[in-house]
Amino acid sequence: MSQIHIKQGHIIDPVNNINRVGCVYIADGKIISVTNEPAGFKPDTIIDAQHKIVCPGFIDLSTRLREPGQSRKATFKSETAAAANGGVTTLCLQPDTSPVIDTPAVAELIKELAKNAGYPQIYPIAALTQKLEGTELSAMLTLKQAGCIAVGNANQSVRNLLVLRRAMEYAASHDMLVMFRPNDYWLGNNGCAHEGAFATRYGLPSIPEAAETIALAQCLELVELTGCRVHFGQLSCKRSVIKIHQAKKYGLHVSADVAAHQLHLTENDIIPFDSNYHVLPPLRTEADRQYLRQGLASGTINSICSDHQPHDKDAKLGAFPETEPGVSSVETLLPLMLKLVAQRIITLEQGIASLSGNPARVLRIKSGALTVGFSADVCVFDPELDWQVNADNWKSQGVNTPFWGQTFKGRVTHTFQAGNMIHCLEKFG
């Protein structure tokens, strides 16, 4: 197989404590050196990475690629191209596909679709309960053996706490990670916006913070009871950050992520009735945004995910509460992280760790670092390159983003997945 020389880039690999200019050497899909040129190295591809950052490929803990079941919205082909364009080399797929990821057949179908799309590193998250209905346990061990990396509830609430307890106990028995999006069904009350001034003004059904924090608190109690390994996904509010911080201090082994847009947008940014701002959990207040940012800076929240949810035009065409929630976001993941660096909320090392080493640790996979022997998942980006979010620069089939038309700084120039170049800006098209 091919040999690749990524030359003279600014290497940042937080896991291995590397932050210097140098070269990365890849052979047979693996990292073989980040120091000296290995003996007999004959690269067939040389990437000039001068003035660029070379870092581990990004690992996205929450995505939806819309297959199987909703290929009118997006396909593995379109969304893996989008992921590659965003520097993402590993994707976790939420289980709310159609059919739900609750049988090995669906998990295998996903693996097959991934392989056919030329992007094999897609990890299905299995449904915590059958059909995500919150009543019967899914066959977690079988699903694990079929390649599922964790079990989760996607956007569905588990209304019965006894079922949640048993699901967590069962997951713990098989040492499976539970990826939990805390959301109390009743308090959520089918809302579409944060319960605050904005929803009040526009008469929108609303979701209080307590819908998230109560479900989070209940699950934390069950972590202590069951010893289950839980990762909390897509947190949206201040009190959730405080609760995770307290739980960690208390000694619970939990982790958490936040969707990139939650670190930037609040209810005040919503253009009235613009469905591109319809996301779940909803955009909340400035105080929530500040706490999420602080939580990321302090490590209470260790990962940023895209929570990528591409939609077709029709899904977003309607009165705000009637439209489907979610943002097509995998391609804005890097620039939104870099914006936090520019605003001095986090360091570049922290930002890269939150997209690579930290999510790898959550998933316990050998990735997210430029460690010799690891799969050569590498992202090369130009931190100074300006680009506009428009059809010319966009790969996702979903154009549902509140950032459409905006100009961002920082663009991925090359993405390698297991040594395959899956994105090259010069050959973009």
Add this chain to the structure above:
Amino acid sequence: MSENLQLNSEGKLKHFLSIEGLPKSLLTEILDVAESFVGIGDNQIKKVPLLRGKTIVNLFFENSTRTRTTFELAANRLSADVLSMSISTSSTSKGESLLDTIRNLEAMYVDMFVVRHSISGAAHFIAQQTAPHISVINAGDGQHAHPTQAMLDMFTIRQIKKDFSTLRVAIIGDILHSRVARSQIQALNTLGAAEVRVIAPKTLLPAHVESLGVNVSHNLTAGLKDIDVIMMLRLQKERMTSALLPSESEYFKCFGLTEDKLKIAKPDAIVMHPGPINRGVEIDSKVADGPQSVILKQVSNGIAIRMAIMAMAMQKQGVS
């Protein structure tokens, strides 16, 4: 967004979707124009030819008697051709089909849509999607806005009280679910009312309601002090089944407007209600039919206000 959407480049009314974003001068103009239409109902011939040759479609995705009828009458009196359609929400619950309905009607050379819909933002959505020559009037969308109702209320208040700047207004009841209340609050604040007070139990108030520019009271007796205008809201029966209130009788005991409670307000206070009234739930019959009630006046004024708004929204097309 709403400003740009509702006004044309010269600042004239194009769509009428919500009170928010409309300047005081425009609200006053609506009231003045409505004034000129008031007498028409008394004439032998109750018509003016302002909108002759124009086609107005009333699109009611939600049931209504009063609002639809007054819109129809208003359009008729402006000499427009009117088509009223009641469309069951179930067949148009998706954006595509709502849009398809609009596209089909557009193809029939319609000039104006009057829209009522159960979802907040529906009228905005239609205004954004529809052909540029078509005006959209919001006849109530979800829990968001009911701006023509608010304007007829303002019209009624001005008829009786003349000046807004000295007025203390209480809005009583289910603010949480009320598009009427939201529009009333915005209109009263834009027109410079001295105080807008909302009176309701916490379960019927939206979060951060004070951000709308109101004072809050949970007690009717205390809340009615010094009030010039009392605006009652209808209490929907389903509020009892969704655990927002224990019972109609307890609600009436706490928040029902009776003659005794009315005495706490200023002696010349007026009592308003957008209808339909739940007698014995939010208001006692003696008050509803009493001398301080202007409820039926509101209904008559609904025609003049809707004529004014329709005529003004059409003006941008070079009519009138």
